[in-house]
Amino acid sequence: MLERGTYLMESVVACGNCHTAKGGPMARHELAGGFQMKEGPIDAITPNLTPDKKTGIGNWTDAQLIVAIRDGKRPDGSLIGPPMPYDMYRGLSDRNTKAIIAYLRNLKPVKNATRNSPT
Numbered sequence: 001m002l003e004r005g006t007y008l009m010e011s012v013v014a015c016g017n018c019h020t021a022k023g024g025p026m027a028r029h030e031l032a033g034g035f036q037m038k039e040g041p042i043d044a045i046t047p048n049l050t051p052d053k054k055t056g057i058g059n060w061t062d063a064q065l066i067v068a069i070r071d072g073k074r075p076d077g078s079l080i081g082p083p084m085p086y087d088m089y090r091g092l093s094d095r096n097t098k099a100i101i102a103y104l105r106n107l108k109p110v111k112n113a114t115r116n117s118p119t
């Protein structure tokens with residue numbers, strides 16, 4: 001699973017294009033969030049996808065992550081705003097989604113609290 005997840009993350013799904021900061025202290029922490037996306041109506045900071053329990057996805061279950069990735073909903077029911085491209089991920093198979101989750105769970109936990117975009 002981890003090998004498949006690594007392949008997907010390094011090629012087609014490319015979560016790190018957005019979820020890894022482009023500069024500043026977080027840039028060296030893969031997928032720890034903090035990339036500010038501001039263009040037109042979009043004003044978002046990408047969240048931390050490392051397994052940190054407080055500021056990342058450490059306490060999310062697999063089922064919750066699957067819903068977030070494919071349907072754009074958080075465990076509390078709130079919608080994940082654009083530009084999180086869940087429309088593109090909707091067609092991911094269970095197997096590929098779980099491979100992505102295996103990859104996320106294998107990351108080093110990094111503390112980085114970000115805010116959700118106002119929706």
Ligand code: HEC
Nearest residue numbers: 013014015018044046047068080081082083084085116117
């Ligand atoms: C084009 C940029 C982009 C890509 C690519 C992307 N995301 Fe996101 N994602 C975002 C943004 C921006 C948010 C926050 C939106 C908001 O604040 O409402 C987000 C939110 C999330 C959340 C909610 C986290 C939370 O704490 O609220 C999860 C989980 C997530 N993304 C997982 C992924 C995964 C896994 C991938 C790859 C399969 C991925 N994202 C690819 C931009 C992206």
